[in-house]
Amino acid sequence: MDTSTGRWSRRALWLSVAVLVATALWALATTNGPVALRVDASGAVTRVGSVWTLVGVLGGIGALLAATFLGAHRFLPHLPARLINLPSAEAHAFWTAPENRRELHRLLAEDLEWIGAATLVLFSWLLAVCVTAENSVAVWVFVVPVVAYVIAVLGYSVYVMRGGRYRPRS
Template sequence: MGSGRWWFLAAAAACAAAWTWSLARLPERAPVHFGGAGDPDRWAGRAEALWTSGLLALGMALLFAGLVVMVHRAPAHLFTVPHPEYWKRPERLPRLRALVADDLWWIGAWTLLLFAAVQVLVVRAAQLADPRLDGWAFAVLGLYLLAVLGRVGWMLTRRYAVPDPG
């Protein structure tokens, strides 16, 4: 099992833990959407907020797991990678599938960690006298975007580069 898959499973556990933690801490009226400045612009009951966040996280986990399954079954012409003339050769296709699957596990893990952090930040915001997201929310989102963009940049420039023949 690749390291990305292990991280994905750990992130799914962290996401479930954050959701479980929020069960006892989310107030009866909770913010469920925030504007660009961090102020809540939609509220819901506790049950709706928990169901929504839980189903979104579960759906995201299932989406990434499903994409990995599809990677192992999809025809080669559906892969868009740098240097396709190298990677889509029959003898290299299993390695390509393994690399793409691992990349999906990693990005899925980071996405589930984002969901876990958002769950904690929403509970934190809901408990304030003046409910709102603070700078931590923007820092978490920025970190997520940097991680994903960094991974994609590495994938495009290094991961799928043609190895030196020697």
């Protein structure tokens, strides 16, 4: 692994995996009754079930996403150039040239790792909220983190596509 800022994205992703695992273990260790499995738009718990179901679903999806994001640096070199979407034809020609593909793969993997880290932190939050919910949940407890996540991912996407990250180098 190189010594660029990509190491920070990888560390953030591993940290978010650790947070999700710790949250799941906490949920399993401290919960002995039903937990919220579904919450409606008003915050009312509409379905309860086993903590194992909740951890299995959120943890399973989280594990699948983590494996995908952590494995990005392995599958990107096998991705055909025609499947890579970049901001312009000029950028595509530059970055898919054989001499630039390695740097492109590093940049793409780093971007996926940041998005993956944010996603797993959101999953950890949702897991903790569902475990601690009794009959209802304040709506802002779901809305604020989800809106913050969407804004962060959209903002990062705009930065990636419009901010010059993938502009051809001189």
